[in-house]
Amino acid sequence: MQDFMNYNEYSRQQWSQFRGADFHDIGTTDLDHVRSVDDQISLKDVQEIYLPLRHLLHLYFKNYQALSKQKAQFLGKQPQKVPFIIGISGSVAVGKSTTARLLKVMLERAYPQYCIEQMTTDGFLYSTKELEQRHILNDKGFPWSYDNEKILTFLEQVKANQGPVSYPIYSHESYDIVPNQVQWVDHPDILILEGINVLQSPQNQKLYVSDYFDFSIYIDADPKLIEEWFIHRFQGFLAAEKDQPNPQNYYYQFLNQPYEEVMQLAHQVWHDVDYRNLVEYIAPTMNRADVILHKTHQHMIDKVLFKKY
Numbered sequence: 001m002q003d004f005m006n007y008n009e010y011s012r013q014q015w016s017q018f019r020g021a022d023f024h025d026i027g028t029t030d031l032d033h034v035r036s037v038d039d040q041i042s043l044k045d046v047q048e049i050y051l052p053l054r055h056l057l058h059l060y061f062k063n064y065q066a067l068s069k070q071k072a073q074f075l076g077k078q079p080q081k082v083p084f085i086i087g088i089s090g091s092v093a094v095g096k097s098t099t100a101r102l103l104k105v106m107l108e109r110a111y112p113q114y115c116i117e118q119m120t121t122d123g124f125l126y127s128t129k130e131l132e133q134r135h136i137l138n139d140k141g142f143p144w145s146y147d148n149e150k151i152l153t154f155l156e157q158v159k160a161n162q163g164p165v166s167y168p169i170y171s172h173e174s175y176d177i178v179p180n181q182v183q184w185v186d187h188p189d190i191l192i193l194e195g196i197n198v199l200q201s202p203q204n205q206k207l208y209v210s211d212y213f214d215f216s217i218y219i220d221a222d223p224k225l226i227e228e229w230f231i232h233r234f235q236g237f238l239a240a241e242k243d244q245p246n247p248q249n250y251y252y253q254f255l256n257q258p259y260e261e262v263m264q265l266a267h268q269v270w271h272d273v274d275y276r277n278l279v280e281y282i283a284p285t286m287n288r289a290d291v292i293l294h295k296t297h298q299h300m301i302d303k304v305l306f307k308k309y
């Protein structure tokens with residue numbers, strides 16, 4: 001059995017044609033907004049990949065709203081807003097949060113009347129203290145390093161749309177959960193949730209995170225390239241720490257170590273933790289996604305796979 005027999009594969013050129021004649025294009029002001037998200041994002045990607053993707057999301061979203069309304073009518077209830085949830089998965093450092101931020105901006109431009117929120121599951125990792133107590137400090141990112149119950153309860157509350165719902169925050173700089181701080185999701189129309197674990201189905205759970213998704217995206221790339229992006233981001237964190245040293249930060253400990261050694265350590269972390277996690281637990285969830293974005297050098301998307309059924 002072919003792994004991707006339930007997908008159609010489109011080249012970048014083919015995919016770029018699926019923009020929809022009646023859905024408005026993206027103008028210079030929109031592109032400026034996109035640039036403000038991350039000036040590394042290729043505007044060509046926005047035009048050729050993300051505009052068709054937004055058009056597709058529009059179709060799913062409108063159908064979802066219509067179905068939610070009809071379901072309420074069927075039950076003899078007043079129709080209520082039910083947030084539409086988009087999941088984004090893929091390896092550590094493949095660009096999930098960058099894509100999530102970009103989609104948020106693009107959807108906000110398309111629907112100024114709607115509230116669109118974006119967040120990561122990183123905040124549901126156990127704190128360093130708790131990982132230590134569980135003797136899984138070196139397993140950060142693996143399915144058992146997250147409080148999966150807490151993610152499910154959170155999503156249930158968001159879908160129920162009963163009020164603002166809080167979630168914990170993770171800091172890459174301190175390499176830990178930020179103590180005594182939360183963020184809020186407040187009655188969103190659309191929630192974009194990204195994380196390495198969002199398409200996973202941990203064995204002892206009856207309910208999965210993806211049960212709450214109305215659309216899902218997986219970002220795929222050659223692990224050799226992802227390793228480069230991981231190292232590049234690590235170097236960025238290190239440089240930021242050098243500019244403004246803070247003894248509380250994870251990267252502070254590396255400032256007085258020989259650069260070569262630190263880079264060796266970064267590669268080792270990638271190999272022993274993030275790459276292993278990718279191969280064993282993340283990549284196997286790829287064909288649960290509705291759309292797979294395949295990246296090549298410089299984060300360029302060269303092909304898109306779209307689920308047939």
Ligand SMILES: Nc1ncnc2c1ncn2[C@@H]1O[C@H](COP(=O)(O)OP(=O)(O)OP(=O)(O)O)[C@@H](O)[C@H]1O
Nearest residue numbers: 040041042091092093094095096097098229233299
């Ligand atoms: N489209 C893009 N163009 C250029 N650079 C990008 C793009 N997407 C991501 N990057 C860069 O790649 C690195 C990883 O991206 P990002 O932090 O979004 O990954 P992630 O998948 O969310 O990682 P994590 O799971 O660790 O949070 C960052 O340095 C980011 O700036």
Ligand SMILES: CC(C)(CO)[C@@H](O)C(=O)NCCC(=O)O
Nearest residue numbers: 092122140141196269270273274
């Ligand atoms: C926070 C996660 C798990 C996911 O974003 C990841 O960035 C991480 O910290 N992994 C642990 C190994 C490491 O990259 O340092």
